[in-house]
Amino acid sequence: MTPSLPYAADVESPLKPDELDVLRHQYEREGEYVGLQTKFNYAWGLIKSNQRPEQQEGVRLLSEIFRSSSERRRECLYYLALGNYKLGNYAEARRYNDFLLDLEPANLQAGSLKELIDEKVAKEGLMGVAIVGGLAVAAGVVGSMLFRGVRRR
Amino acid sequence: MTSERSGSPVRRGRSTSPRPLSPPGDDASIIDSLGDSRKLQALGRKVTATAGSLINAEGVSQHYHHALGELHKELRRPGLQRSVFSFAQTTPRDLVRSRISVPEIQHRALASLPDELLHNIPEDNNQYSLFQGFQASLPEEPEQSQGHRKRGKRGQKLLGGLDDDEDPNAPPSMAKLKSKKHSLSHRLEMMGVRKHMCATEIHEIDNKIANLNTMRKIVLDRLAGLEMEEADIEVDLLEVGNKIEDLQEELDDAAALAPKSPESPELTQEEEKEETDGFMSESIYQKIPSPKNKRRRAMRRISMPILHEHLEPGSKIKEIEAHTDVVTALDFDSPWGTLVTASLDDTVRVWDLSAGRCIGLLEGHLSSVRCLQVEDNIVATGSMDASIRLWDLSKAEYAPLDNRINKSSEEDDGLAFENSADPPPPPPPTIMQDCPLFSLESHVDEVTALHFKGNTLVSGSSDKTLRQWDLVKGRCVQTLDVLWAAAQATATMNTNPADPWKQTGRVTDTSADFVGALQVFDAALACGTADCMVRLWDLRSGQVHRSLVGHTGPVTALQFDDVHLVTGSLDRSIRIWDLRTGSIFDAYAYDHPVTSMMFDARRIVTAAGEDVVKVYDKTDGRHWNCGPGADEEDTPLSSTIERVRIKEGYMVEGRKNGVIGVWSC
Numbered sequence: 014m015t016p017s018l019p020y021a022a023d024v025e026s027p028l029k030p031d032e033l034d035v036l037r038h039q040y041e042r043e044g045e046y047v048g049l050q051t052k053f054n055y056a057w058g059l060i061k062s063n064q065r066p067e068q069q070e071g072v073r074l075l076s077e078i079f080r081s082s083s084e085r086r087r088e089c090l091y092y093l094a095l096g097n098y099k100l101g102n103y104a105e106a107r108r109y110n111d112f113l114l115d116l117e118p119a120n121l122q123a124g125s126l127k128e129l130i131d132e133k134v135a136k137e138g139l140m141g142v143a144i145v146g147g148l149a150v151a152a153g154v155v156g157s158m159l160f161r162g163v164r165r166r
Numbered sequence: 167m168t169s170e171r172s173g174s175p176v177r178r179g180r181s182t183s184p185r186p187l188s189p190p191g192d193d194a195s196i197i198d199s200l201g202d203s204r205k206l207q208a209l210g211r212k213v214t215a216t217a218g219s220l221i222n223a224e225g226v227s228q229h230y231h232h233a234l235g236e237l238h239k240e241l242r243r244p245g246l247q248r249s250v251f252s253f254a255q256t257t258p259r260d261l262v263r264s265r266i267s268v269p270e271i272q273h274r275a276l277a278s279l280p281d282e283l284l285h286n287i288p289e290d291n292n293q294y295s296l297f298q299g300f301q302a303s304l305p306e307e308p309e310q311s312q313g314h315r316k317r318g319k320r321g322q323k324l325l326g327g328l329d330d331d332e333d334p335n336a337p338p339s340m341a342k343l344k345s346k347k348h349s350l351s352h353r354l355e356m357m358g359v360r361k362h363m364c365a366t367e368i369h370e371i372d373n374k375i376a377n378l379n380t381m382r383k384i385v386l387d388r389l390a391g392l393e394m395e396e397a398d399i400e401v402d403l404l405e406v407g408n409k410i411e412d413l414q415e416e417l418d419d420a421a422a423l424a425p426k427s428p429e430s431p432e433l434t435q436e437e438e439k440e441e442t443d444g445f446m447s448e449s450i451y452q453k454i455p456s457p458k459n460k461r462r463r464a465m466r467r468i469s470m471p472i473l474h475e476h477l478e479p480g481s482k483i484k485e486i487e488a489h490t491d492v493v494t495a496l497d498f499d500s501p502w503g504t505l506v507t508a509s510l511d512d513t514v515r516v517w518d519l520s521a522g523r524c525i526g527l528l529e530g531h532l533s534s535v536r537c538l539q540v541e542d543n544i545v546a547t548g549s550m551d552a553s554i555r556l557w558d559l560s561k562a563e564y565a566p567l568d569n570r571i572n573k574s575s576e577e578d579d580g581l582a583f584e585n586s587a588d589p590p591p592p593p594p595p596t597i598m599q600d601c602p603l604f605s606l607e608s609h610v611d612e613v614t615a616l617h618f619k620g621n622t623l624v625s626g627s628s629d630k631t632l633r634q635w636d637l638v639k640g641r642c643v644q645t646l647d648v649l650w651a652a653a654q655a656t657a658t659m660n661t662n663p664a665d666p667w668k669q670t671g672r673v674t675d676t677s678a679d680f681v682g683a684l685q686v687f688d689a690a691l692a693c694g695t696a697d698c699m700v701r702l703w704d705l706r707s708g709q710v711h712r713s714l715v716g717h718t719g720p721v722t723a724l725q726f727d728d729v730h731l732v733t734g735s736l737d738r739s740i741r742i743w744d745l746r747t748g749s750i751f752d753a754y755a756y757d758h759p760v761t762s763m764m765f766d767a768r769r770i771v772t773a774a775g776e777d778v779v780k781v782y783d784k785t786d787g788r789h790w791n792c793g794p795g796a797d798e799e800d801t802p803l804s805s806t807i808e809r810v811r812i813k814e815g816y817m818v819e820g821r822k823n824g825v826i827g828v829w830s831c
Contacts, residue, residue, distance in 0.1 A: 018295060087287050
């Protein structure tokens, strides 16, 4: 069974360059009147990529889809959350995901994404605190040493 | 998972949009002054300025400003509160990135969605998700499901377990079969998704087509408006031109009067000379006595209306209750131009097609008009009183769009052709009084067909002769006896001496007109007669040089261009002949006798005893119906269609009940 929504793991596996090229080619060929699915395909391919600018472009395309087609908004919320999660924009990702969870509390994928975001935030936050703390300690140590050195003089 | 990012805050932005032209040193200075909120606001302003100039599309820029406004609000919050709030929500790196890096902020402004949109999320009832569509559009790989599973294992803890229904204890063949079943059902599912994708795409395209159609309609309305305006301006131009002419004449008169006395003998001589010149060479048009050509209104349009070409083929432009009896003949000069109709109620009416109303009546014939032709300003009518009359419509006292002459009251709105339901004001009887040019009277029986081209007019009559007229001299230059030609043909072709009088054609149907149709071009003349023959004449020799045999009923309609000759007959068929070889090129038949037929560049239109005009598309070979009976509803005025004319996709038909219909075709 293919789940109707991708899990976070899916977004981490980049497409092959030629696959992405196919999607891009199709997207560009359809020009101004690009079909919804084509646009999404390209956007999703971009988000799966490893390149940050491409991921950003993908998220931008998704937000365009969200604006233009209201009947796809609900699932787009999830894709946006996932894209922002991959970009590391956890605040945005959480915002979208929470909206989705408000609408569909039973959504498995959204639930797992929420956990993932929390986890990431906690980890990186701790790391940040650790870094800041470490820096502060080091500064303190250095400062005190300097201070002590000055005092000793 | 995010390890591939270096996390540098000054990472380059989206590759597709140009970067703002900020000096490279700026980023560093901004980081230095992070605490200073005023500087941050300055940064915000700078971003607004640079990015705002990049993004000019209204919708986007508005949204962009909005998003930036949100950022500003956040920036204005007290530092402590900000940090507390933010740290609970996100990571420091995200925070730093969202506050400092210019391309990042740009991207967020572009991609972030306002809350109104997020609150406006309708229930979705899609058959498949976009992600499924994505999966379905990727090329199918045989081990896809396994790869999927592997990936799934990696994220197992988040997924809450995949549907792992494989039993490790089952025998290997069983497992194999199961996996096969799995892959097959997967493919089936993919097929379903693809099918739905196609359906959705078709739906999307339908929507786009509908959109485009509305756009087309809007533009079409604009075109109609422009053509109205164009006509107005042309009228104005004409009026100004007339005024200039009048003034010029007055000036000339004044100038001529002033030095009159010294050279009066010369002048009289000149006048005399002019008179003789006029008598010798001036065309017949000017010989007709007319009370000083002051009102020389060119009825002919300068610009070419093209509106009908863009209307849906088969759509009705107008319907006029023109006559009270059967329409016997009609013709018009150009689309939206002047239409002349004749009926058994013994009137000949002139119509302005763009305004949709009667300009006047052509009076003079003693009986009904059976055939007529309009070419530029000249109208030729052939009547049952055996005469042919020529008329010059440019002499009519008709101002196409203002009602000064037609009616003194202020009923000016009647000219818009939409409200054709209003009875048009009756034209004054004097309006066409200057139109008659001259009449040609040599036939001894009713004139049933005529055609003119340039200065040559050929008429066919029930006296079984064709006459060729010179329009400049106004006299008959040749008489072609059809029966004699038929006898000649019989004599030369029939080698059997026992029966020398056997006719080539069939027995003449006495109920039909003897000469049903004819057309002349230079020295070439084609005529279709009641003996089922189509004869091609050479006017220089007066001989028939080819007879086309094939019809089994009287020929009633005929037209040729440079390649083909098309004929319609009471035998219900339309035949298309190759003019060079004289053989049949194509033929088709209808259910009833053909009473009228004409073609333009694209279509052959036929009146065949029905309440619709039969249309044959020459380009794609399609037969279709056009006319009041084509759509079932709304046909109070429908009746058998007797006559039909088409020019450049603009079709006019006349019916048995006297109604004239105008269609785009």
